[in-house]
Amino acid sequence: MFPYSIIALSNRSYQKSDIIIEKQVEGSGNFSSFVISFMSDGLKEYALMNIPNAERPTNGFPVLILDHGYIQPNLYDTVNSYKSESDYFANQGFLVLNPITGATAIRK
Numbered sequence: 001m002f003p004y005s006i007i008a009l010s011n012r013s014y015q016k017s018d019i020i021i022e023k024q025v026e027g028s029g030n031f032s033s034f035v036i037s038f039m040s041d042g043l044k045e046y047a048l049m050n051i052p053n054a055e056r057p058t059n060g061f062p063v064l065i066l067d068h069g070y071i072q073p074n075l076y077d078t079v080n081s082y083k084s085e086s087d088y089f090a091n092q093g094f095l096v097l098n099p100i101t102g103a104t105a106i107r108k
Contacts, residue, residue: 015039015041017038017039017040018038019036019037019038019049020036020037020038021034021035021036022034022035022036022037022046023035025048025079026079027050027090028087028090028091029053030052030053030054030090030091031050031051031052031053031087031090031091032050032051032053033048033049033050033051033079033090034048034049034051035047035048035049035078035079036048036049036097045099045100046078046099046100047078047097047098047099047100048078048079048086048096048097048098049095049096049097049098050086050087050089050090050094050095050096050098051090051095052090052091052093052094052095054093060095061093061094061095062093062094062095063094063095063096063097064089064094064095064096064097065096065097065099066082066085066086066089066096066097066098067099068081068082068098078098078100081098081100082098085098086098
């Protein structure tokens with residue numbers, strides 16, 4: 001079985017990881033923004049996380065993972081790349097995660 005097929009990935013085990021807030025960054029009046037990190041397969045991963053400032057729903061906020069195509073690492077900025085898209089969905093009441101791999105992604 002190919003190790004990256006949907007079947008293989010859905011049947012493997014994954015280690016859970018704490019989410020660490022690395023720093024708070026400028027958000028808006030409707031949501032708060034944070035650079036977070038977590039461990040995945042032995043790698044430290046980073047993401048921008050926007051959390052609505054509204055009252056938390058009983059079952060939590062709906063979560064949107066804003067994944068994207070390849071961007072050269074020297075051009076990617078964890079806080080500002082895809083900012084308008086992240087901000088839009090956070091303003092609509094979603095908890096938004098915009099992931100990026102590697103420590104060099106944090107610029108601001």
